[in-house]
Amino acid sequence: VINDTVVEGNTVYTEYHIFIDPTLKQLERVERRNYYNGNLSQRLFNTFSNYLFNDKVTILKYDVPSDYPSVLYGQTDDRKLLEIGQKAPLFDATDLHGRPVNLADVKQPKTLLIFSSINCGNAHDAFQYINYELPEDIAVLYLSIWDELEDVTHYFTELKTEFTIVPNADNIAKTYGVRSTPTFFLIDKKGIVQNVEIGFDKPFLDQLRQ
Numbered sequence: 001v002i003n004d005t006v007v008e009g010n011t012v013y014t015e016y017h018i019f020i021d022p023t024l025k026q027l028e029r030v031e032r033r034n035y036y037n038g039n040l041s042q043r044l045f046n047t048f049s050n051y052l053f054n055d056k057v058t059i060l061k062y063d064v065p066s067d068y069p070s071v072l073y074g075q076t077d078d079r080k081l082l083e084i085g086q087k088a089p090l091f092d093a094t095d096l097h098g099r100p101v102n103l104a105d106v107k108q109p110k111t112l113l114i115f116s117s118i119n120c121g122n123a124h125d126a127f128q129y130i131n132y133e134l135p136e137d138i139a140v141l142y143l144s145i146w147d148e149l150e151d152v153t154h155y156f157t158e159l160k161t162e163f164t165i166v167p168n169a170d171n172i173a174k175t176y177g178v179r180s181t182p183t184f185f186l187i188d189k190k191g192i193v194q195n196v197e198i199g200f201d202k203p204f205l206d207q208l209r210q
Contacts (some may be wrong), residue, residue: 011037026051027058031093067199069180070120072146081177087186088113089175093143096156096165101141103191108139110194112208113185115178117146117168118155123182126200131161133209143169143179 010195013035019028027048031074034042082088088111092099103111113133116123127142134140140163144152152167166172176185186195197204 002041011035011060013038013170020060020062050154066122067201069182069199070117070122071180075179079174079177079179081179081183081196082185082193084193086193088185088191088193090191091172091175093166093169093172096153096167101164101166103141103187106139106141108137109189110138111187112138112140113176113187114140114163115173115183115185116142117143117175117181117182118144118151119147120181122200126182126205127161128159129202130205131159131163135208138208140164141166143172145170145173145178 001012001015003012005012015033015035017031017033019030020026021028029045029047031045032044033040088103090103095101114127116127118124130140142161142163143166147155147167149167152165156165176183180198182198182199182200184195184197185193186208188194195204
């Protein structure tokens, strides 16, 4: 993010995206995206191809970002995240297939709430990391926030899962104080929060997988 400001009452937000071929380690394109009052107003991009190399070998070195959360652009409310030891608020919802979902009805000893967004790259990676990898004593509720129902339906048509998918979970996220994705809550049988994790935290997810 290179610009995030307000000019004469209008929000101006600019970000750069760098795309690198993960196999060849070569730069593919650079995008500059400008947003005006929350709407994409301009998109400029440079693409790179047909490289000519000299005899000098220089290996591109970079670190892939990890453990970062995505925050909804323009979000201004100051929410207080639910903490370990607190009682998890109960909620009634409807899953992606129209079936009722009630936190109080979960029978497994533990419940994992995943507040996620299909447009968050780290949330996507975290989902794939634990999909079909968790033990049967953990019930998983995937709560989609910020996403359109049509997009969530398409997403889980392409990516199969046995998790319970709850779309339109923005109000539930507010109840839990969630401001970013992915955010995880591990809840015990008594409804007490045992863990709260923000971002793609592999050590935490590895503990669940074991």
